[in-house]
Amino acid sequence: xxxxxxxxxxxxxxxxxxxxxxxxxxxxxxxxxxxxxxxxxxxxxxxxxxxxxxxxxxxxxxxxxxxxxxxxxxxxxxxxxxxxxxxxxxxxxxxxxxxxxxxxxxxxxxxxxxxxxxxxxxxxxxxxxxxxxxxxxxxxxxxxxxxxxxxxxxxxxxxxxxxxxxxxxxxxxxxxxxxxxxxxxxxxxxxxxxxxxxxxxxxxxxxxxxxxxxxxxxxxxxxxxxxxxxxxxxxxxxxxxxxxxxxxxx
Amino acid sequence: xxxxxxxxxxxxxxxxxxxxxxxxxxxxxxxxxxxxxxxxxxxxxxxxxxxxxxxxxxxxxxxxxxxxxxxxxxxxxxxxxxxxxxxxxxxxxxxxxxxxxxxxxxxxxxxxxxxxxxxxxxxxxxxxxxxxxxxxxxxxxxxxxxxxxxxxxxxxxxxxxxxxxxxxxxxxxxxxxxxxxxxxxxxxxxxxxxxxxxxxxxxxxxxxxxxxxxxxxxxxxxxxxxxxxxxxxxx
Numbered sequence: 001x002x003x004x005x006x007x008x009x010x011x012x013x014x015x016x017x018x019x020x021x022x023x024x025x026x027x028x029x030x031x032x033x034x035x036x037x038x039x040x041x042x043x044x045x046x047x048x049x050x051x052x053x054x055x056x057x058x059x060x061x062x063x064x065x066x067x068x069x070x071x072x073x074x075x076x077x078x079x080x081x082x083x084x085x086x087x088x089x090x091x092x093x094x095x096x097x098x099x100x101x102x103x104x105x106x107x108x109x110x111x112x113x114x115x116x117x118x119x120x121x122x123x124x125x126x127x128x129x130x131x132x133x134x135x136x137x138x139x140x141x142x143x144x145x146x147x148x149x150x151x152x153x154x155x156x157x158x159x160x161x162x163x164x165x166x167x168x169x170x171x172x173x174x175x176x177x178x179x180x181x182x183x184x185x186x187x188x189x190x191x192x193x194x195x196x197x198x199x200x201x202x203x204x205x206x207x208x209x210x211x212x213x214x215x216x217x218x219x220x221x222x223x224x225x226x227x228x229x230x231x232x233x234x235x236x237x238x239x240x241x242x243x244x245x246x247x248x249x250x
Numbered sequence: 251x252x253x254x255x256x257x258x259x260x261x262x263x264x265x266x267x268x269x270x271x272x273x274x275x276x277x278x279x280x281x282x283x284x285x286x287x288x289x290x291x292x293x294x295x296x297x298x299x300x301x302x303x304x305x306x307x308x309x310x311x312x313x314x315x316x317x318x319x320x321x322x323x324x325x326x327x328x329x330x331x332x333x334x335x336x337x338x339x340x341x342x343x344x345x346x347x348x349x350x351x352x353x354x355x356x357x358x359x360x361x362x363x364x365x366x367x368x369x370x371x372x373x374x375x376x377x378x379x380x381x382x383x384x385x386x387x388x389x390x391x392x393x394x395x396x397x398x399x400x401x402x403x404x405x406x407x408x409x410x411x412x413x414x415x416x417x418x419x420x421x422x423x424x425x426x427x428x429x430x431x432x433x434x435x436x437x438x439x440x441x442x443x444x445x446x447x448x449x450x451x452x453x454x455x456x457x458x459x460x461x462x463x464x465x466x467x468x469x470x471x472x473x474x475x476x477x478x479x480x481x482x483x484x485x
Contacts, residue, residue: 162348247374
C-alpha cells in the first residue's frame with residue numbers, strides 16, 4: 001500500500017472494526033452468556049425491536065431532548081448573568097459551586113420524593129443536574145466578552161437585539177458548543193438513571209428489566225443503539241453547526 | 251494657554267470641560283477645556299500614554315467616570331478606534347449595514363467602494379489587511395453621517411504607503427462630510443496635515459499645554475512642503 005492510500009484509508013471505521021473483532025474473539029474465548037458476541041447482540045436487538053425497542057428509545061430521546069433544551073436555555077441565562085455582573089457572581093457563585101458538586105443521584109431522589117414519580121420530576125431532575133454545568137461554562141464565556149466591541153456597539157447605538165445577535169452570540173458560540181457537547185453526554189447518562197429509578201418506560205427501564213433477567217445481550221443492544229444515536233446527532237447537528245460558526249476564522 | 255480665535259459657541263458645539271480624571275489613585279488628566287464648533291477639525295496631540303485615548307473615550311461617552319462636564323453636539327457620534335473593532339464574524343459590508351441608520355447592505359457596499367474596498371466588501375475582516383480594516387472602520391464611521399467624528403491614532407501601525415493613502419482618504423472625507431472631528435495622534439506632521447487646529451496635551455496629570463489654529467487651509471494641508479515648513483516653525 002502506498003503512503004497516499006494509507007492516508008486515505010477510513011481509519012475510524014477500521015479502528016471500530018478492530019474493536020468488534022477483539023470483542024468477538026473475547027466472547028468466543030469466554031463462551032458465556034454474560035459476555036455475548038456481536039452476533040448474539042444483533043439477534044437480541046432483532047428480538048427487542050419486535051418488543052418495542054424503538055418505543056423505549058423514543059421515550060428516552062424525548063426526555064433527553066426536553067432536559068437538554070431546558071438546561072441549555074436556563075443554564076446559559078444564569079451563566080451569562082453571572083459572567084456579566086460581578087455582584088451577581090459574588091451573590092450566587094457559591095450556589096453554583098454547591099450545585100456543581102451535588103451528586104446526580106441526590107437530585108434525582110429528592111425530585112422523586114418531592115414531586116412524585118412523574119415525568120415532570122424526571123425531566124426536572126435531569127435538567128437540575130446539567131444546569132450548573134452549562135452555567136459554569138457560559139460564565140467563562142461571558143467573562144471573556146470583548147469590552148472593545150461592547151464600546152463600539154454603544155458608540156454606534158446598536159439596539160440590544162443587534163448586540164445580542166451580532167456582538168455577544170458569536171463570542172459565546174464556542175462556549176455554547178462545549179456546553180452542548182458535554183451536556184448531551186451527561187444528560188443521556190443521567191436520563192437512564194432517572195428511568196431506572198422511577199419511570200415505566202425508556203432505555204433505562206429496559207436496562208433494569210434485562211438486568212433482573214441477566215440478559216446481557218439485550219443490555220448491550222440498547223447501549224449500542226443509544227451510542228449510535230448520539231454519534232449521529234454529533235455528525236449531523238453539532239459538527240455542521242460548529243463548522244458554520246467558525247466560517248469567518250482565518 | 252494661547253487662545254484660538256473665539257468661535258461663537260452654538261448648540262451644535264462640542265464643549266469639553268474636564269477638571270480631573272483618575273484611574274484608582276492615579277490622576278491621568280488635569281484641567282482640559284476646549285470647544286469645537288460644528289465642522290471644525292482639531293488634533294489632540296501628545297506622546298503615547300499621555301491620556302488621549304482616555305479623553306476620547308470620555309468625549310465618546312463610553313467613560314463617564316470623571317470630574318467635569320462634556321456637552322456633545324446633537325446628532326450622531328462616530329468613532330474610528332485605534333484597533334478597527336470590526337465584528338470578525340461579519341463581512342465588511344455587514345459590519346456597516348448592521349449599524350442603525352447606515353442604510354442597508356447596498357449603501358454599505360457603495361460606501362466601501364468609496365474608500366477603495368469595493369472588491370473586499372464581502373470578505374471577513376481577518377482575511378484582509380490592517381490597512382483595509384482601518385478603511386472599513388472609517389467607512390462605518392461615515393455611514394452614520396456623524397455630527398462629531400472621533401479618531402484614535404488612525405494611521406498608527408500602518409506601513410508608509412497605507413498610511414499615506416489613509417491620510418489622503420481621511421482628509422478628503424473630512425472635507426466632504428462637514429462633521430466636526432477630533433483626531434488623537436502622537437505625530438505632529440500627521441496632526442498638521444489632517445486638521446486645522448492643534449490641541450497639545452502634556453504633563454502628568456496631563457493638561458492642555460497649547461491650543462493653536464493652523465494657518466494652513468484644507469488645500470494647503472495636502473502639500474507636504476507646507477506642512478513641513480509649519481512643523482519647522484512650530485516645533
